[in-house]
Amino acid sequence: MSVLVTGGAGYIGSHTALDLASSGEKVVVLDNLSTGFDWAVQEPEALYIGDIADEALVDRIIATHEIEAVIHFAGSIIVPESVADPLKYYLNNTAKSRTLIERCVAGGVKHFIFSSTAAVYGMPEQSPVDESAVLRPMSPYGRSKLMTEWMLSDVAAVHDMSYAALRYFNVAGADPKGRVGQSTANATHLIKVACQTALGQRPHIEIFGDDYPTTDGTCIRDYIHVSDLAAAHTAALGYLRKGGSSLVANCGYGHGFSVLEVLDAVERAAGHGYEIRRAPRRLGDPASVVSNPALIKSTLDWKPAFDDLDVIVAHALAWEKRLLEPNR
Numbered sequence: 001m002s003v004l005v006t007g008g009a010g011y012i013g014s015h016t017a018l019d020l021a022s023s024g025e026k027v028v029v030l031d032n033l034s035t036g037f038d039w040a041v042q043e044p045e046a047l048y049i050g051d052i053a054d055e056a057l058v059d060r061i062i063a064t065h066e067i068e069a070v071i072h073f074a075g076s077i078i079v080p081e082s083v084a085d086p087l088k089y090y091l092n093n094t095a096k097s098r099t100l101i102e103r104c105v106a107g108g109v110k111h112f113i114f115s116s117t118a119a120v121y122g123m124p125e126q127s128p129v130d131e132s133a134v135l136r137p138m139s140p141y142g143r144s145k146l147m148t149e150w151m152l153s154d155v156a157a158v159h160d161m162s163y164a165a166l167r168y169f170n171v172a173g174a175d176p177k178g179r180v181g182q183s184t185a186n187a188t189h190l191i192k193v194a195c196q197t198a199l200g201q202r203p204h205i206e207i208f209g210d211d212y213p214t215t216d217g218t219c220i221r222d223y224i225h226v227s228d229l230a231a232a233h234t235a236a237l238g239y240l241r242k243g244g245s246s247l248v249a250n251c252g253y254g255h256g257f258s259v260l261e262v263l264d265a266v267e268r269a270a271g272h273g274y275e276i277r278r279a280p281r282r283l284g285d286p287a288s289v290v291s292n293p294a295l296i297k298s299t300l301d302w303k304p305a306f307d308d309l310d311v312i313v314a315h316a317l318a319w320e321k322r323l324l325e326p327n328r
């Protein structure tokens, strides 16, 4: 029996596929390479280049590889883009997830693990935020993901399929062995943009807003190392396999860093400064988003190994340097 990883050629999916393979899992990847890279799929039993909503293809994969569990990363991920083009997000994240879930039910898939997001909370009323908080997503992206959580809950109530919806906080860093990393061109994530600026690939970085009600006026986020997040998926699979009941859980460390603290960490890692500019607030940014990770820590066999901003930044910077190497 195998595990199907959708979006396994992308940033988080490729790290998870490697983690699963190192745990002895047979990994099948389905990805349309819209933002992913075939070279990032390194130890698959099979790689299918196609769409998660291609019903015939998904049926064939489930039958051919006797798929026991699906880990569903495939999706569109840029919050401002979702505001500008909501229907793209409701199609790729919600409607296509519905088709995938339907084929999984039809094919007898036992477990489903879904990439959800802290964006389902919107502007959390309490920080750290736990899973019982009010869900008030501020963007079509967050709503497109929340609807998929709801679908899974309704489906698992009546079909023989258990699920875990993992709400990621801010994912950053790269594989410590340097095999994969965040490789998207024109990425917008803070740590990646800061590393690229420190390496001279961008002339400067802008701080989007320094008048937030936080300690230094810049936004606070809970940055989780992508390899720890990958391990959380392997742990969630083990938990569901052992008969654990369906789970919705935050994936973060439980402490936040401001934009200025992150930029300082990148300066420390690079060993030199770079140009930082102050800019107006970015539309839709909550001031502070920090997880309460108590549930995932008490439910899964998961112990973070890289809960250190300097380590996250060092790995992110090392990956950016690798991307600059010739033959990449």
Ligand SMILES: NC(=O)c1ccc[n+]([C@@H]2O[C@H](COP(=O)([O-])OP(=O)(O)OC[C@H]3O[C@@H](n4cnc5c(N)ncnc54)[C@H](O)[C@@H]3O)[C@@H](O)[C@H]2O)c1
Binding pocket: 006, 007, 008, 009, 010, 011, 012, 013, 030, 031, 032, 033, 034, 035, 036, 037, 050, 051, 052, 053, 072, 073, 074, 075, 076, 077, 092, 096, 115, 116, 117, 118, 167, 168, 169, 170, 171, 172, 184
């Ligand atoms: N990166 C973050 O900080 C973050 C935070 C919260 C949640 N997430 C979620 O995690 C998941 C993975 O994000 P990522 O950062 O690795 O993004 P990514 O863009 O690197 O990976 C997404 C992958 O899915 C593939 N894909 C997209 N639509 C597809 C489709 N219809 N059919 C087949 N393949 C398709 C892409 O080619 C890509 O390889 C996403 O669902 C995202 O919403 C990411």
Ligand SMILES: O=c1ccn([C@@H]2O[C@H](COP(=O)(O)OP(=O)(O)O[C@H]3O[C@H](CO)[C@@H](O)[C@H](O)[C@H]3O)[C@@H](O)[C@H]2O)c(=O)[nH]1
Binding pocket: 077, 078, 079, 117, 118, 119, 168, 169, 170, 171, 188, 189, 190, 191, 193, 205, 206, 207, 208, 209, 219, 220, 221, 259, 282, 285, 289
């Ligand atoms: O050049 C930049 C980039 C970002 N920021 C700020 O840095 C913080 C983090 O921004 P970013 O790295 O873009 O992440 P978020 O907007 O917090 O969203 C990420 O984290 C969410 C979960 O918390 C996920 O749902 C999203 O997919 C993912 O993009 C925010 O305050 C931004 O305003 C800057 O000041 N300058």
